[in-house]
Amino acid sequence: MSSTRPDAAAVPPPVLAVREVTVRFAGLTALDAVSFTVAPGSVHAVIGPNGAGKSTCFNVLSGLCRPASGSVRLGDDDLTRLAPHRIAALGVARTFQNIVTTEGTVADNLMLGRHVLTRAGFAASALRLPGAVREQREHLARVREIAELTGLAEHFDAPVTSLSYGDRKRVEFARALCLEPRVLLLDEPVAGMNAAERARTAEVVRDVRDRLGLSVVLVEHDMGLVMRLADEVTVLDFGRRIARGTPDEVRRDPEVLRAYLGTELSGKDVA
Template sequence: MATAAPAHVTPDAGRDVRPLSVEGLTIRFGGIVALQDVSFTVRPGTIHALIGPNGAGKSTCFNAITGIYPPTEGRILLGDKVLTDTPAHRIAALGVGRAFQNLALVGSSSVLDNVMLGRYSLTSGGFLAYGLRLPWTMRAERRHQERAAEICDFIGIAAHLHKPAGVLSYGDQKRVDIARALAVEPTILMLDEPAAGMNSSETAEMAGLIHDIREGLGISILLVEHDMSLVMGIADQVTVLDFGRLIADDVPAVVQKDPSVIRAYLGAEGSQTHDAPAAPASAPHPQPDEKETPA
């Protein structure tokens, strides 16, 4: 598990951790409305969960924030910077890091090289200059490698730095993916199903890691997650979507007792006998949805 960040991993003094604001976000795919007038704010330095049943629009919302899907209506801001219609690579450079549900690591490359992929958005020369191996690019690359190694140390994978990413355990590969997202030096880290495919022990470790990232780096975290015990245990704020609409946005204790949330997860009959979708003993966990785009 990660520990409190050493001084060399802590963000620069005076770094601006700004709110992420989603305002009236609507996304349509042809005649299908994937999101309808969704608004919420991730406050600086908080862990904010975005939850909902399969097909609720969670991944669509994530893809809009990171520039993959253009909004039909509404806008997205990071502080006073408008992310709407901004190219994905520029959004990363503005301070948005994302780890994905489906791992997309280069299995034959080292852990360090995989994490370094997140640093290239911060370089000034681009791939061509680095490919020519000009002296100034080599000095810059060494500095970026040192920083990537520091991030791996903080995440708890320093011992695997020079191993092929593909030989690591699933849990450690998840950590590599998170380290790569942190390599862009984000002020907000977006985690898509960080505990997907993990057993209870691994999920507990992931919850601890997410908490330590927030505490150690002082950044905001927005996560999509189906494990309700994890969400209710670490989130400061929970936003709930159902059929592309926002049905709740409050602290976990309020959300888990909200009748609209209970109906969304359990159906009308289930809401009469179950108090909340939070605990595994009282509510079945929905299975992770691979895609939320229309079929």
């Protein structure tokens, strides 16, 4: 359909490059010259203890926070000082730590994710002009596909308030996918879930990455999930990058072991 990115799976997403990003709040340095690169089609985890700068990093990537210095580029596009809606239009979608859903059905919530892709104006939609009706029908069909992909098909017409916690978190994940992103930012996607919900969500994230060919940047405290899903890991501590590499490399890094909870953790504990 004209309002999606039909070649998203066929064409790899561009490289997401974070270069020397520094963020300060009232004299406090939240990020200190942080750099990392997200390879096309990879799952890249950003981890670290509480207060390490992970949320600030995500806020920079999604345009909610502007750095004092440094840059963020998605391929040839400079995202550093763009507004959130412009970053979203370039193909960067984000979920949040806390569930952000509206009243209504799963379908209603997922359709909200299509707003950046909607071409028909308010008047055309309100008057139900043929072009607007056709576009709405196409969006709804795509939303059904994404609900199927994320395991929400059986709940498509159900009120969001009737769903379990894990399913409501998955609604937010699916709504981000409805933007047809090239890069998906997942902020603690399994926080508060039980073991079965965490396993299901990890499976969905892996399946979405493989089938849609997008890049995933993941912030998550569940180290078991991070080590299973991530292709590469960046570790922050007090706003500085202290390690990067594959999960196996990071889990054995002495700086990482010292940083977590301020104790000498074993590689088994971090795994």
